[in-house]
Amino acid sequence: MKIIGTGSALPEKTVTNDDLAAFLDTSDEWIRPRTGIRSRRVISREKLDALAASAAQAALADAGLDASGVDFILCSNVCGEYMTPGLSCIIQGLIGASCPSLDINAACAGFVYALYTANAFMAASGYDRILIVCAEENSRLVDWADRSTCVLFGDAAAAAVVERSAGKPFFHLRTSSNLDSLFARYAPGNSPYAPDQPPRAFLSMQGSFVFKQAVSTMCGDIRAVLEKSGVSEAEVDLFLLHQANYRIIKTIIDRMGAPEDRFPHNIGNYGNTSSASVPLLLDELKRAGRINRGDKVVFSAFGAGLTSAACYMEWE
Numbered sequence: 219m220k221i222i223g224t225g226s227a228l229p230e231k232t233v234t235n236d237d238l239a240a241f242l243d244t245s246d247e248w249i250r251p252r253t254g255i256r257s258r259r260v261i262s263r264e265k266l267d268a269l270a271a272s273a274a275q276a277a278l279a280d281a282g283l284d285a286s287g288v289d290f291i292l293c294s295n296v297c298g299e300y301m302t303p304g305l306s307c308i309i310q311g312l313i314g315a316s317c318p319s320l321d322i323n324a325a326c327a328g329f330v331y332a333l334y335t336a337n338a339f340m341a342a343s344g345y346d347r348i349l350i351v352c353a354e355e356n357s358r359l360v361d362w363a364d365r366s367t368c369v370l371f372g373d374a375a376a377a378a379v380v381e382r383s384a385g386k387p388f389f390h391l392r393t394s395s396n397l398d399s400l401f402a403r404y405a406p407g408n409s410p411y412a413p414d415q416p417p418r419a420f421l422s423m424q425g426s427f428v429f430k431q432a433v434s435t436m437c438g439d440i441r442a443v444l445e446k447s448g449v450s451e452a453e454v455d456l457f458l459l460h461q462a463n464y465r466i467i468k469t470i471i472d473r474m475g476a477p478e479d480r481f482p483h484n485i486g487n488y489g490n491t492s493s494a495s496v497p498l499l500l501d502e503l504k505r506a507g508r509i510n511r512g513d514k515v516v517f518s519a520f521g522a523g524l525t526s527a528a529c530y531m532e533w534e
């Protein structure tokens with residue numbers, strides 16, 4: 219499998235740390251040193267499905283394809299306007315595709331899970347090209363009165379087209395079930411048979427626990443996937459990590475001992491955009507000419523679940 223096109227789409231509205239301080243007991247001085255985040259994009263008048271379709275169309279154009287050129291659509295999404303249908307079905311209609319589609323929810327690790335799924339589908343089904351779209355409306359998931367979570371997140375959509383090729387990616391996936399440290403809960407239904415359902419919960423997080431888990435899990439996943447591929451840490455050109463907090467990324471850099479410029483980041487501008495963060499970074503780097511044929515690339519992400527995944531591939 220190889221990635222033959224990328225694209226992204228962001229909401230128009232930029233919200234700075236100072237903008238948040240206007241209605242929350244927080245400050246740029248608190249947020250920036252602890253997270254690296256300066257601003258984030260937040261959906262206001264746009265719709266997530268339209269952003270997702272724009273990102274998909276940009277990735278198709280980058281791959282030199284139209285919607286008829288893909289055999290399957292995989293969408294990674296935690297939260298949007300609709301519970302059902304899945305966002306992948308809405309994207310299919312908006313871009314004018316006719317292939318089947320499927321949603322996955324592996325939280326912030328969703329892009330790497332989608333790469334894994336696409337690779338497996340190609341092997342199992344004969345599909346030649348799969349469109350992956352990661353689209354996240356975190357502004358709908360967080361409590362805007364909770365300064366410990368809402369300052370960390372942003373909204374975004376990013377996409378990649380993958381194609382069957384001789385290149386062999388390596389994966390390492392894991393789930394360590396943990397409900398308390400990171401979760402959000404639907405509003406209760408009105409079933410007369412289940413009167414005691416708990417109330418809706420916006421995103422709730424045990425920040426310092428999640429921080430430590432993210433560092434140790436991502437370091438372990440990266441080492442595991444490199445061991446499978448037979449490539450050493452020193453040989454890797456780019457580590458594209460989930461953009462949750464620059465301090466998490468910096469701690470991983472220090473533990474891995476690799477040069478800092480091999481861990482590009484854009485968290486400062488977008489905050490944590492969940493599963494969209496890795497393909498958004500990938501699209502920026504690709505457009506800036508920072509990824510070249512033959513580069514050894516590692517993707518690694520971590521999220522609610524707790525899920526995590528790493529992928530190694532040589533850039534074709």
Ligand code: COA
Pocket residue numbers: 243244245248249252253326365366367369423424425426427428429432462463466490520521522
């Ligand atoms: N502004 C000001 N104060 C804030 C704040 C904010 N936005 N958010 C929390 N605080 C306060 C808390 O109320 C607490 O105050 P208290 O000590 O009086 O109770 C204090 O700051 C906590 O500060 P600290 O312990 O220094 O926070 P931290 O260094 O652990 O940083 C996070 C908090 C959330 C930035 C950090 O734990 C983190 O990034 N965790 C990982 C989160 C993540 O990436 N999740 C997604 C994974 S996919």
